Amino acid sequence: MTTLQRPKDQSSWALANIDAKCRMLLYARLWQLCAKEVSVTTTLMHMCDLTGPTASPPNAHGLPTTLPYTCQYAMDMAYAAPPGPHKTMQKFKHCLCRMLLTMVNTSNVTSEMRGIHKNPELSWPRVWTNLHAAGLSNSINSTWYAAIHDTVSTNEQLAAIHLTTTMSCSQCGTTDTLIHRITKCEEGPVIRNWMRARLAALLRVHPKHVSEEWTLHPSFHYWPPQKQAVIVWISWST
Ligand SMILES: [Zn+2]
Numbered sequence: 001m002t003t004l005q006r007p008k009d010q011s012s013w014a015l016a017n018i019d020a021k022c023r024m025l026l027y028a029r030l031w032q033l034c035a036k037e038v039s040v041t042t043t044l045m046h047m048c049d050l051t052g053p054t055a056s057p058p059n060a061h062g063l064p065t066t067l068p069y070t071c072q073y074a075m076d077m078a079y080a081a082p083p084g085p086h087k088t089m090q091k092f093k094h095c096l097c098r099m100l101l102t103m104v105n106t107s108n109v110t111s112e113m114r115g116i117h118k119n120p121e122l123s124w125p126r127v128w129t130n131l132h133a134a135g136l137s138n139s140i141n142s143t144w145y146a147a148i149h150d151t152v153s154t155n156e157q158l159a160a161i162h163l164t165t166t167m168s169c170s171q172c173g174t175t176d177t178l179i180h181r182i183t184k185c186e187e188g189p190v191i192r193n194w195m196r197a198r199l200a201a202l203l204r205v206h207p208k209h210v211s212e213e214w215t216l217h218p219s220f221h222y223w224p225p226q227k228q229a230v231i232v233w234i235s236w237s238t
Pocket residue numbers: 169170171172173174180184185186
């Protein structure tokens with residue numbers, strides 16, 4: 001999830017932080033229930049002494065462990081300023097959201113994805129820019145996103161964590177790596193050679209200069225943008 005929340009030029013789809021957003025909606029609703037309505041939830045919140053500002057530093061002891069959202073509410077709302085008489089619910093929600101995002105961002109210790117860790121020398125901002133600018137279908141984009149991040153379950157990876165007994169490809173017996181699946185197995189070489197010939201003609205170079213790595217890590221950059229777009233499209237659409 002932390003990967004998805006990053007900006008597009010840092011390997012992500014730039015999605016909102018779903019966790020913080022859901023918590024904001026829940027807390028705002030609980031606050032409204034406590035302030036205005038009489039319900040089972042309101043009674044429960046009264047019993048837990050959670051109908052106003054919660055104590056800081058937060059203390060979840062004594063709260064019903066069978067209702068974990070009350071514990072989380074007590075912990076998080078200790079850092080939220082009460083809405084006050086003149087603050088609208090919309091502004092209260094914005095403040096809650098900012099507070100929760102700050103907490104999430106400061107507590108998350110993000111580690112690089114495996115693909116980046118294994119190839120730190122690549123220009124990763126360029127790889128992500130190419131991926132998002134390729135104009136491919138969502139399904140192809142998702143496939144390449146998984147391939148670039150090295151999250152495709154090959155037998156080589158499964159054997160490394162003892163989920164299978166062999167690293168060999170079930171089709172040809174060679175070590176089942178990602179690059180093997182894409183460019184070397186079954187119809188892979190035919191497609192690969194066709195693509196390599198087209199790119200070589202476009203770039204006016206010998207096919208040997210069209211790197212196999214482009215298939216997995218398109219960190220190249222050509223000018224003008226139209227040429228770059230065509231090369232990216234051919235590299236991945238085939
Ligand atoms: Zn194979």
